[in-house]
Amino acid sequence: MRGIGLNIPKVDALDKVLGTSMYGEDFSFSNLLHLKVVRSRIPHAKVVGIETGEALKVTGVERIFTAKDIPGNNRIGVIQKDQPVLVSDRVRRVGDPIALVAAKTIEGAEEACEKVKVIYEELPFVKTPEEALRPFAPPIHEKGNLLIEFNLIKGDIQVGFKEAEIIIEKTYTTTWVDHAYLEPDGGVAFWDEKGRLTVICPTQNVHYDQREVASLLNLPIEKVRIIQPTTGGAFGGRLDVTVQCFLALAAFHLKRPVRLLYTHEEVFQVISKRHPLKIHYRSGARKDGRLVAVEVDILGDTGAYASYGTTVAVRSAIHATGPYEVPHVKIRSRMAYTNNPWSGAMRGFGVPQIAFAHESQMDLLAQALKMDPLEIRKINALQVGGETATGQLLRASVGIRKTLREIERWRNKISLSKFDPERPFLRRGIGIGSMWYGIGNTGIANPSTAQIELSPKGEIKLYIGVADIGQGSDTALLQIASEALAVEIKEIQLIRADTSNTTDAGSTSASRQTYITGNAILKAIENLKKEVLKEASFLLHEEEGDLFVEEGFVKHRQKFCIALPIQEVARRTGRTIRGEGYFDPETTKLDPKTGQGSPYATYAFATHLAEVEVDIETGKVRVLRVIATHDVGRAIHPKNVIGQIIGGVAMGVGFALMEEYIPGQTISFLNYLIPTSKDVPEVIPILVEDQEPSGPFGAKGVGEPALIPSAPAILNAIADAIGERIYHLPAKLERVLEAVQKSKSD
Amino acid sequence: MIRFILNGREIEVEVPPHWTLLRLLRERLELKGTKEGCGIGECGACTVLLDGMPVNSCLVLAPKVEGRRVETIEGIGNKESLHPLQKSFIEFGAVQCGFCTPGVLMSAKSLLERNPHPTREEIKEAISGNLCRCTGYQQIIEAIEAVVNHLKRETI
Ligand code: FES
Numbered sequence: 010m011r012g013i014g015l016n017i018p019k020v021d022a023l024d025k026v027l028g029t030s031m032y033g034e035d036f037s038f039s040n041l042l043h044l045k046v047v048r049s050r051i052p053h054a055k056v057v058g059i060e061t062g063e064a065l066k067v068t069g070v071e072r073i074f075t076a077k078d079i080p081g082n083n084r085i086g087v088i089q090k091d092q093p094v095l096v097s098d099r100v101r102r103v104g105d106p107i108a109l110v111a112a113k114t115i116e117g118a119e120e121a122c123e124k125v126k127v128i129y130e131e132l133p134f135v136k137t138p139e140e141a142l143r144p145f146a147p148p149i150h151e152k153g154n155l156l157i158e159f160n161l162i163k164g165d166i167q168v169g170f171k172e173a174e175i176i177i178e179k180t181y182t183t184t185w186v187d188h189a190y191l192e193p194d195g196g197v198a199f200w201d202e203k204g205r206l207t208v209i210c211p212t213q214n215v216h217y218d219q220r221e222v223a224s225l226l227n228l229p230i231e232k233v234r235i236i237q238p239t240t241g242g243a244f245g246g247r248l249d250v251t252v253q254c255f256l257a258l259a260a261f262h263l264k265r266p267v268r269l270l271y272t273h274e275e276v277f278q279v280i281s282k283r284h285p286l287k288i289h290y291r292s293g294a295r296k297d298g299r300l301v302a303v304e305v306d307i308l309g310d311t312g313a314y315a316s317y318g319t320t321v322a323v324r325s326a327i328h329a330t331g332p333y334e335v336p337h338v339k340i341r342s343r344m345a346y347t348n349n350p351w352s353g354a355m356r357g358f359g360v361p362q363i364a365f366a367h368e369s370q371m372d373l374l375a376q377a378l379k380m381d382p383l384e385i386r387k388i389n390a391l392q393v394g395g396e397t398a399t400g401q402l403l404r405a406s407v408g409i410r411k412t413l414r415e416i417e418r419w420r421n422k423i424s425l426s427k428f429d430p431e432r433p434f435l436r437r438g439i440g441i442g443s444m445w446y447g448i449g450n451t452g453i454a455n456p457s458t459a460q461i462e463l464s465p466k467g468e469i470k471l472y473i474g475v476a477d478i479g480q481g482s483d484t485a486l487l488q489i490a491s492e493a494l495a496v497e498i499k500e501i502q503l504i505r506a507d508t509s510n511t512t513d514a515g516s517t518s519a520s521r522q523t524y525i526t527g528n529a530i531l532k533a534i535e536n537l538k539k540e541v542l543k544e545a546s547f548l549l550h551e552e553e554g555d556l557f558v559e560e561g562f563v564k565h566r567q568k569f570c571i572a573l574p575i576q577e578v579a580r581r582t583g584r585t586i587r588g589e590g591y592f593d594p595e596t597t598k599l600d601p602k603t604g605q606g607s608p609y610a611t612y613a614f615a616t617h618l619a620e621v622e623v624d625i626e627t628g629k630v631r632v633l634r635v636i637a638t639h640d641v642g643r644a645i646h647p648k649n650v651i652g653q654i655i656g657g658v659a660m661g662v663g664f665a666l667m668e669e670y671i672p673g674q675t676i677s678f679l680n681y682l683i684p685t686s687k688d689v690p691e692v693i694p695i696l697v698e699d700q701e702p703s704g705p706f707g708a709k710g711v712g713e714p715a716l717i718p719s720a721p722a723i724l725n726a727i728a729d730a731i732g733e734r735i736y737h738l739p740a741k742l743e744r745v746l747e748a749v750q751k752s753k754s755d
Numbered sequence: 756m757i758r759f760i761l762n763g764r765e766i767e768v769e770v771p772p773h774w775t776l777l778r779l780l781r782e783r784l785e786l787k788g789t790k791e792g793c794g795i796g797e798c799g800a801c802t803v804l805l806d807g808m809p810v811n812s813c814l815v816l817a818p819k820v821e822g823r824r825v826e827t828i829e830g831i832g833n834k835e836s837l838h839p840l841q842k843s844f845i846e847f848g849a850v851q852c853g854f855c856t857p858g859v860l861m862s863a864k865s866l867l868e869r870n871p872h873p874t875r876e877e878i879k880e881a882i883s884g885n886l887c888r889c890t891g892y893q894q895i896i897e898a899i900e901a902v903v904n905h906l907k908r909e910t911i
């Protein structure tokens with residue numbers, strides 16, 4: 010089976026249902042040592058001493074590493090290198106790593122961790138971004154507590170508000186959210202037979218990990234090998250380094266295999282979270298519903314380290330208007346360091362947070378203007394020829410209006426009664442949420458590479474550095490290759506996400522792999538075909554210009570009897586024929602003062618409609634149904650795209666109603682609740698395919714867009730049901746009850 | 756030394772008394788298909804069947820299975836002959852990262868053995884102890900329903 014748009018079985022599904030896939034925790038060796046990390050229990054302190062004497066006496070303990078054992082650069086970080094692998098002088102958050110124990114048993118390693126004595130000099134700690142930015146606040150990093158301030162300016166905001174006939178001004182907040190992927194971080198490291206320090210563990214970017222490990226250990230890059238095994242979800246949490254550096258450091262010194270498995274509680278404590286944002290939003294519109302001005306101030310908490318803080322600040326600002334055309338825009342977006350848990354990448358990079366705000370604003374405007382919420386969105390929605398807040402002209406594939414039309418069709422069919430005579434404590438409502446999402450990294454080069462080979466044995470090999478984290482990129486990318494080569498998927502061997510055999514594809518994030526690596530694969534195949542023709546011309550004694558490749562065969566423009574399978578060309582020449590591909594989406598850098606430019610080559614669009622039921626006595630909200638319409642360009646594998654959407658909605662339900670990581674309180678799934686099979690609504694996914702001319706077979710991306718519109722739609726539906734709006738996520742019981750009270754007193 | 760029936764075969768194995776069944780399966784018997792998600796009984800990734808009933812193997816002490824019947828993902832099907840649920844999971848796109856999959860399959864298998872014609876609500880209930888962060892459950896539920904409908908057709 011091959012082909013774009015076909016629901017072939019996911020290539021990894023068979024092993025997964027059999028339980029034979031190998032995840033990070035499934036690797037082990039008979040002579041390995043177990044690792045455990047000693048971590049800080051206080052949020053901010055000078056470390057004046059680390060005593061390991063007692064710990065070393067624990068039976069089975071082989072060695073304890075501290076920052077002194079790091080031969081290279083003890084600073085990592087995806088954008089700013091501000092994070093120590095092992096703290097030498099200062100802890101900046103609860104959970105900062107201080108020492109690493111290697112022992113013969115897990116129990117021994119655990120006991121030794123307890124016995125490592127850390128002597129601290131406590132420092133005042135910063136709990137909120139507001140506090141962090143005050144004059145004389147304790148500096149968390151040498152350069153101060155402001156990680157970034159990004160400004161986006163279009164038109165003249167004062168003129169805009171003068172034109173406005175209605176102005177809505179509100180403040181919204183969101184909190185820390187955990188990725189809650191099911192597989193805890195963990196893996197193994199060892200020196201392989203070729204003298205390469207090898208690390209196997211879940212990740213979203215093997216080549217980034219390789220650079221960090223090489224720099225940490227001062228090793229030439231080719232001496233480090235990172236392999237991504239089957240990975241149990243990621244959602245952005247594995248874009249930063251997790252266990253890689255610890256594993257590598259220990260194996261480097263001990264010269265024997267080591268294994269480190271984080272406990273579930275440790276994952277909750279130390280892996281990055283979704284950035285809490287405080288969003289002050291002012292929008293102005295004319296009486297006819299046209300948006301004329303949007304002014305937003307965003308302040309985020311990046312916690313102790315930068316991670317993706319800059320990305321979130323910039324991306325949330327760029328997307329702050331929502332998928333609407335607004336002539337006058339002024340946005341300031343800042344991110345501050347605090348001593349809170351560090352925030353990083355999580356599905357959407359700030360866009361889910363900002364979408365909650367812009368979609369609440371749209372409904373408030375509609376309400377004030379006595380307009381239909383769908384109508385006001387239709388009036389303002391971007392379209393081809395329209396211009397975004399960064400001044401980017403949209404040239405194609407702007408499906409937002411199509412998603413709105415689909416939602417309208419569905420809404421006309423809904424008969425949901427607000428009250429239930431049998432159960433007078435229930436209120437029902439519907440709400441709409443729209444979004445847009447730029448595919449790929451923001452305003453910077455973010456290329457991918459791929460190679461395709463025909464071997465003399467007739468094999469076809471596809472090499473990609475892409476980490477499939479469960480969403481199905483392996484399958485989709487193989488489909489793209491098989492379609493372009495006109496061969497069956499099972500004829501293509503996939504070599505993936507292993508730094509020793511593949512080249513840099515960038516990270517699996519920003520919904521970028523289908524679009525970017527998909528295109529790199531197409532380029533590789535184009536180049537392969539050229540090589541094949543060269544070889545074929547030699548073999549067949551025909552002019553190269555007379556030959557062409559069609560449906561997997563080399564053919565001749567005049568001599569119809571010539572039809573040589575491309576694999577046969579490699580077989581006959583006895584050499585490997587290879588095509589290399591490179592693709593970097595067309596973007597421009599943003600102006601540092603005004604944020605103007607074209608940060609993404611293409612955007613995805615979506616609208617969700619949520620039906621909810623609110624129990625006004627308990628505050629419990631049940632999401633009954635979500636209609637989810639998505640413009641994905643072209644669905645390479647519709648069933649997987651739909652799977653992304655349904656999964657995204659479930660995460661959106663969690664984000665809207667229940668998920669809240671409370672520093673110092675949240676421990677595990679015991680008190681961090683994510684939706685179960687009984688909490689999720691029925692989802693009706695609808696694909697509107699507004700093909701992207703620059704996408705592989707018209708595709709864009711869907712991973713993050715799937716989640717973004719759900720929470721806004723749900724919150725708007727709650728407001729519709731109870732007549733009062735909630736401005737802080739999650740809309741947990743108390744907040745709903747408070748809103749119910751308020752609606753009664755109004 | 757404990758003795759029990761594992762995937763239809765009687766086995767005898769030495770195990771420290773404080774080990775959990777999960778640890779025994781994964782670390783001693785090398786059956787890695789049963790996953791450790793949380794280790795505290797909250798995620799269901801470690802679900803196995805004990806005398807036909809789903810349990811979180813991370814909460815069961817290994818010696819407790821003495822003389823009993825334990826079934827794991829390795830016992831329900833293989834490449835040559837998949838269990839109908841396994842087939843259906845592939846077909847309906849019920850598998851994304853797959854980390855929850857073995858556990859969900861075990862819960863579903865137990866349900867169908869006890870109640871071959873469950874309603875949608877009963878299916879949801881049966882897998883409500885299995886967290887899945889990727890799929891939103893809908894395609895999992897559809898996959899189970901398809902097997903139920905198939906069973907129904909066969910019995911009519
Ligand atoms: S690992 Fe047993 S319930 Fe999570």
Ligand code: FES
Pocket residue numbers: 191241242479849850851852853854855856886887888889890
């Ligand atoms: S498929 Fe990833 S947790 Fe269920």
